[in-house]
Amino acid sequence: MQITSEVYALDSTRGNYAYLVMGEETFLIDTGRPGQGNGILNDLETIGIKPDKIQHILITHHDVDHVGSLAFMQSETKAKTWASAGDIPYIYQDIKRPGIKRLISFIMRVEKPDKINTYPDGKLGIDEVEVISTPGHTPGHVCLLYKDILFAGDLFKTSRGEITPMNSIMNWDDEVLRSSLELIQGYEFSWVCPAHGEPLKVDGELDLENLMK
Numbered sequence: 001m002q003i004t005s006e007v008y009a010l011d012s013t014r015g016n017y018a019y020l021v022m023g024e025e026t027f028l029i030d031t032g033r034p035g036q037g038n039g040i041l042n043d044l045e046t047i048g049i050k051p052d053k054i055q056h057i058l059i060t061h062h063d064v065d066h067v068g069s070l071a072f073m074q075s076e077t078k079a080k081t082w083a084s085a086g087d088i089p090y091i092y093q094d095i096k097r098p099g100i101k102r103l104i105s106f107i108m109r110v111e112k113p114d115k116i117n118t119y120p121d122g123k124l125g126i127d128e129v130e131v132i133s134t135p136g137h138t139p140g141h142v143c144l145l146y147k148d149i150l151f152a153g154d155l156f157k158t159s160r161g162e163i164t165p166m167n168s169i170m171n172w173d174d175e176v177l178r179s180s181l182e183l184i185q186g187y188e189f190s191w192v193c194p195a196h197g198e199p200l201k202v203d204g205e206l207d208l209e210n211l212m213k
């Protein structure tokens with residue numbers, strides 16, 4: 001599904017969207033669950049882009065529905081991968097994921113990915129991407145701002161045209177998450193592209209107060 005002239009939500013990952021951005025540089029945001037790699041390749045073919053044209057893979061956080069097909073996509077694209085310092089140890093499986101996520105990891109096995117580079121603070125140096133540190137759902141969760149589009153990862157989700165909270169049981173720290181929601185309200189964008197739920201056009205300032213209760 002095309003969102004803007006440069007941005008696509010990859011249909012095969014609907015439910016836990018990965019996105020494709022074709023700007024000055026071409027990059028993927030997240031990689032879906034384990035086993036979704038071939039679906040992503042099909043989506044790329046439909047859009048008309050060869051896998052080896054993907055230059056970067058940007059990861060929002062360590063959850064299995066975001067890094068599940070990372071190893072597969074790395075080998076198909078040879079793209080350079082980026083994630084936050086806070087979440088990289090979980091992606092490499094050097095640190096066990098806490099709580100219910102440990103069980104999910106046990107059920108949903110993720111192949112260990114190849115090299116991951118650590119996000120710098122602020123501008124990434126890839127097109128106009130800005131990395132915004134938004135911990136809470138995971139310790140190193142980030143949102144990615146590209147022009148007027150916010151790739152929100154799992155900071156929140158959308159449901160029936162509204163921004164709604166992630167289930168608290170899936171969050172690493174609700175208190176930390178609240179500060180991240182507050183932080184993101186200070187940014188301006190006209191599209192919100194979440195992983196869970198559909199992309200949403202937002203007009204004016206984002207009001208996330210009801211998510212902070």
Ligand SMILES: [Zn+2]
Nearest residue numbers: 063065154195
């Ligand atoms: Zn998720």
